[in-house]
Amino acid sequence: MARLTSLDALPPTVQKPAYTPAAHGAGIVHIGFGAFHKAHQAVYTDEALAASGGDWRIIGVSLRSPEPAQELTPQGGLFTVIERSASGTQARVIGSVHSALCLSTDRGAVLNALVAPETRIVSLTVTEKGYGVNRSTGGIDPAHPAIKADLADPANPQGVAGLLVWALGQRRKQGTPPFTVLSCDNLPENGALTRSLMIDFARHTAPELIEYIATEVAFPSSMVDRITPARTDATLALVEELIDRHDAAAIECEAFRQWVIEDHFPTGRPYWEAGGAIFAPDITPYEAMKLRMLNGTHSMLAYAGFLCGHKYVRDVMADPELATLVERYLKAAAATLDPLDGVDFEVYARDLAERFRNTHLGHETYQIAMDGSEKMPQRVFAAALVALRRGQSLALFAFATAAWIRYTFGHGDDGSVYVLRDPRQAELAPNHDDQGVATAVDHVLGLPGLCPSELRTNIMWRSLVEDFVARMKSVGVAGAVKEAAR
Ligand code: CS2
Numbered sequence: 001m002a003r004l005t006s007l008d009a010l011p012p013t014v015q016k017p018a019y020t021p022a023a024h025g026a027g028i029v030h031i032g033f034g035a036f037h038k039a040h041q042a043v044y045t046d047e048a049l050a051a052s053g054g055d056w057r058i059i060g061v062s063l064r065s066p067e068p069a070q071e072l073t074p075q076g077g078l079f080t081v082i083e084r085s086a087s088g089t090q091a092r093v094i095g096s097v098h099s100a101l102c103l104s105t106d107r108g109a110v111l112n113a114l115v116a117p118e119t120r121i122v123s124l125t126v127t128e129k130g131y132g133v134n135r136s137t138g139g140i141d142p143a144h145p146a147i148k149a150d151l152a153d154p155a156n157p158q159g160v161a162g163l164l165v166w167a168l169g170q171r172r173k174q175g176t177p178p179f180t181v182l183s184c185d186n187l188p189e190n191g192a193l194t195r196s197l198m199i200d201f202a203r204h205t206a207p208e209l210i211e212y213i214a215t216e217v218a219f220p221s222s223m224v225d226r227i228t229p230a231r232t233d234a235t236l237a238l239v240e241e242l243i244d245r246h247d248a249a250a251i252e253c254e255a256f257r258q259w260v261i262e263d264h265f266p267t268g269r270p271y272w273e274a275g276g277a278i279f280a281p282d283i284t285p286y287e288a289m290k291l292r293m294l295n296g297t298h299s300m301l302a303y304a305g306f307l308c309g310h311k312y313v314r315d316v317m318a319d320p321e322l323a324t325l326v327e328r329y330l331k332a333a334a335a336t337l338d339p340l341d342g343v344d345f346e347v348y349a350r351d352l353a354e355r356f357r358n359t360h361l362g363h364e365t366y367q368i369a370m371d372g373s374e375k376m377p378q379r380v381f382a383a384a385l386v387a388l389r390r391g392q393s394l395a396l397f398a399f400a401t402a403a404w405i406r407y408t409f410g411h412g413d414d415g416s417v418y419v420l421r422d423p424r425q426a427e428l429a430p431n432h433d434d435q436g437v438a439t440a441v442d443h444v445l446g447l448p449g450l451c452p453s454e455l456r457t458n459i460m461w462r463s464l465v466e467d468f469v470a471r472m473k474s475v476g477v478a479g480a481v482k483e484a485a486r
Pocket of ligand 1: 186224225226228294295298367
């Protein structure tokens with residue numbers, strides 16, 4: 001089968017860019033060129049280019065993995081997104097990616113792109129663990145591998161903070177205005193967090209840049225949302241069927257998407273409104289809603305569901321007891337939020353449950369279960385802390401926490417073992433179940449920078465978490481789910 005290399009003669013059912021991609025230059029460097037970026041910001045940018053043009057195509061950069069660039073380069077940047085929902089499957093070819101690079105293999109080209117005056121935005125989807133931020137101080141985590149390497153050799157940067165601080169230094173030297181840094185990761189106040197990370201990194205490596213970064217560089221926060229399962233061979237086969245071409249870079253996702261962004265782009269931006277992006281002066285309420293309701297529920301259902309033997313989120317939703325817990329978790333998380341103009345949390349919760357039920361997506365619980373130590377604080381503990389202060393029930397949050405702690409034992413009730421896939425795996429690993437439940441709970445909740453002390457030292461919280469872990473051990477996770485859903 002012929003490879004996707006041009007927009008010519010694609011089947012009429014395939015949606016194509018409503019503009020000529022090659023007529024637009026690059027204006028964005030995106031770091032973390034994975035499936036989520038392709039399904040989200042690249043689609044919004046595609047629509048912005050169609051609606052109002054501009055030199056805003058994206059140079060996609062992977063920090064380590066050469067595959068994304070190898071897949072995309074022979075296709076001239078074109079790739080397919082298949083959007084799957086109950087109302088059907090739509091294939092669309094995206095033209096907004098200008099080129100793709102890998103830092104380890106195209107180092108010179110990546111550094112050039114970061115200092116090029118044409119680059120006015122650097123956006124990021126490097127996952128929670130990619131930043132190297134110490135969440136309790138907001139500064140750098142000197143033990144993070146990329147931070148460590150970049151502190152030792154700042155002129156030869158490998159990680160996010162190192163690369164961006166180096167590039168801003170070069171731009172300042174050559175009199176080029178700074179780029180805007182746009183974080184698109186599921187972290188609270190992701191703009192402010194990236195800013196404080198970079199200022200602290202500069203403090204250690206280039207103090208002359210502190211003032212410049214603090215006053216001249218914009219770090220808008222953004223809330224991003226689109227469920228994007230890891231690609232499988234089935235994705236590629238379906239794409240071939242739909243577009244009648246081989247596309248090595250295709251991805252699949254749900255039809256829903258949302259993007260709420262702080263409108264602070266001194267060097268300009270694409271007209272992302274064309275794709276439905278919402279610009280708001282303060283996005284933190286949207287972020288809290290998404291992190292606590294979508295992502296918090298996701299983590300709860302991933303740990304409990306995985307340990308009950310459910311491979312996909314849709315299987316979890318087909319299990320009546322887990323579905324009941326999902327519904328209750330959504331309610332409990334919603335109750336921790338302040339009212340948000342124009343948003344009905346009940347409707348949002350109903351829509352989320354519907355999205356989780358999407359039978360057309362194979363979204364693995366094991367994928368969501370990854371990196372729990374990076375996800376639990378903003379998803380579950382932040383909500384639990386508000387619930388504690390407001391005198392609301394802690395039960396669902398304690399259940400989610402217990403399911404995560406049970407997951408850190410590294411084996412299911414049937415003895416099957418799995419790899420945790422967590423950057424703090426070495427610290428979590430001693431947490432096996434032949435020690436007492438109280439010791440296991442202490443060990444995980446006591447890890448530095450994880451569970452806020454107000455929550456950790458609360459006796460009610462502790463005993464709820466311990467009781468759930470104990471039940472999971474004595475009657476099995478499925479048994480504990482059944483009891484909790486009663
Ligand atoms: C998920 C998210 O893997 C995970 O942890 O909760 O990736 C989730 O699918 C996205 O945030 C949806 O926008």
